[in-house]
Amino acid sequence: IFMFTTLVFVVYDLSVERRQKVVMKTAVTSRAVVSSLYPEVVREQIESASHISGRDLSTKSKRSMEKKGFMGSCRSLFKQGEKNSIASLIDSFGDSSAGAILETTPIAYLYPETTVMLADIAGFTAWSSAREPTKVFLLLETLYRAFDESAKRYRVFKIESIGDAYVAVTGLPKAQRNHAVIMAKFASLCIQKMNLLVADLEKTLGPGTASLKLRVGLNSGPTTAGVLRSEKSLFQIFGDTVNTASRMESLGFPNRIQATQKTADLIKTSGG
DSSP, X not given: OHHHHHHHHHHHHHHHXXXXXXXXXXXXXXHHHHHHHSOHHHHHHHHHHHHHHHHHHHHHHHHHHHHHOHHHHHHXXXXXXXXXSHHHHHHHHTOOSHHHHHHSOOOEXXXXXXXXXXXXXXXXXXXXXXXXXHHHHHHHHHXXXXXXXXXXXXXXXXXXXXXXXXXXXXXXXXXXXXXXXXXHHHHHHHHHHHHHHHHHHHHHHOTTGGGOEEEEEEEEEEEEEEEEOSSSOEEEEESHHHHHHHHHHHTSOTTEEEEOHHHHHHHHHHTO
């Protein structure tokens, strides 16, 4: 009996060790994903809320252990281990039930000085309708990867990309004195990169690819931003500043940046 018990614990320890490595790898990957989606101040609040939830889970686990016995509880905690990643903590924070939302405080802020950029690809709808899905995604992945690299360089915060639309903002989560100038330079670089990339991709994606152009709209002003809680919580921005930037984009011209007077004035004042 002693040998059998020892063998069981050895096998169990090895299984736990392997599982722990998987959990750690998942946690690192999840943290990288979350870091790209949420500003640092938001991540800190989410992790703080998750820490409290973790304490509650620990208390429940102790009670459960008393009922199930040692081995039964170990098996339960072993199964739960893979769920305790940053991603699952985000999901738990994003409990969209009416009770959960009313009982907790939303993570939301008003940023008084920001510049919002909305950009889309002129001619994309017609172009994509004549292409295989894999080619459509190859185009978008190539462009957005290049835009994302420039965003990091200029400290522009990417909000999201929906289809051929790319949304970014400056002035949050940290204030930037020359937010309008920074965004204008970023938008200009995106157009330049777009033109170079589509010309090169035409060899792979076919005729007409090089004719695709980026259309950009900019507007400056206060922006409300925070985590919109739902089944898949996302960091979002709202307000008239965002709506006006969208109108600037939709009324603009391909290969051009259309900015509001307020953005233009800020650029002139900054000497940009």
